[in-house]
Amino acid sequence: MDTNTTTRRWRAFADLLIVVGVLVGVKQLLLPVTMLFAGPASTFSAMIVATWLLRRSRSSWSELGLQMPENWLRTIWHTALVFVALLAAAGSFQALANLFFEDIGTSGRFDFVEGNLPGYLMMLALVWTHGSFFEELLFRAFIITRLDLGFGQTRFSGYLAVLLAAVFFGYRHYYYQGLHGAVVTGGIGLVFGLIYLKAGKRSILPLALAHGAMNSTAQTIRFLGG
Numbered sequence: 001m002d003t004n005t006t007t008r009r010w011r012a013f014a015d016l017l018i019v020v021g022v023l024v025g026v027k028q029l030l031l032p033v034t035m036l037f038a039g040p041a042s043t044f045s046a047m048i049v050a051t052w053l054l055r056r057s058r059s060s061w062s063e064l065g066l067q068m069p070e071n072w073l074r075t076i077w078h079t080a081l082v083f084v085a086l087l088a089a090a091g092s093f094q095a096l097a098n099l100f101f102e103d104i105g106t107s108g109r110f111d112f113v114e115g116n117l118p119g120y121l122m123m124l125a126l127v128w129t130h131g132s133f134f135e136e137l138l139f140r141a142f143i144i145t146r147l148d149l150g151f152g153q154t155r156f157s158g159y160l161a162v163l164l165a166a167v168f169f170g171y172r173h174y175y176y177q178g179l180h181g182a183v184v185t186g187g188i189g190l191v192f193g194l195i196y197l198k199a200g201k202r203s204i205l206p207l208a209l210a211h212g213a214m215n216s217t218a219q220t221i222r223f224l225g226g
Contacts, residue, residue: 012149015053019142020168022046027172035109035176040130047134050142064141065196065204075205082210085191090214093187094180101180109176113222120223124216132212136204139169139189140196162193 147161170186
């Protein structure tokens with residue numbers, strides 16, 4: 001292995017540790033103050049740091065899949081397919097989680113949304129930043145590609161990267177969804193990671209749009225009292 005390759009691999013791991021450290025550190029710092037905004041604040045902070053790290057390495061989000069589509073109809077069709085995959089993953093892993101853990105929902109984190117138009121609109125703003133694009137860019141694009149590069153981009157390194165990213169994605173939701181929610185969201189992260197590995201580097205938009213559509217639907221149901 002030449003020196004340049006070794007340097008790139010260690011730099012990938014270093015960048016990964018920095019971004020994961022921001023994601024964990026900022027959230028843990030803010031959790032005693034606010035459960036609602038601790039997660040979003042950590043992803044906003046991590047996006048700033050990750051963007052700087054990409055620019056430092058002469059890379060960009062576009063290289064990781066954030067690109068304007070050449071064909072919007074095809075993108076919408078792919079988004080619909082990803083949305084179906086998301087529903088299937090959520091249902092399957094929820095059934096699995098039900099066998100072992102109590103479903104505590106979201107621990108009342110979003111109860112304020114019901115009948116609260118300003119609160120609902122605020123959550124939609126967070127959904128389409130933190131809860132869709134930022135999560136996909138960080139937990140799929142950045143973490144998976146850095147892990148894959150760090151592991152040497154072998155035949156199986158991408159799959160290992162997807163698995164580790166999914167475990168971390170599940171952990172991120174444990175603080176308000178418990179082990180049940182961690183299994184479900186981790187399972188969704190696993191499916192999304194596999195999709196990213198196969199097609200997301202060409203365009204991450206279907207993943208982000210499907211993610212945002214699901215979260216928007218959930219918040220709308222809460223707002224309407226469902």
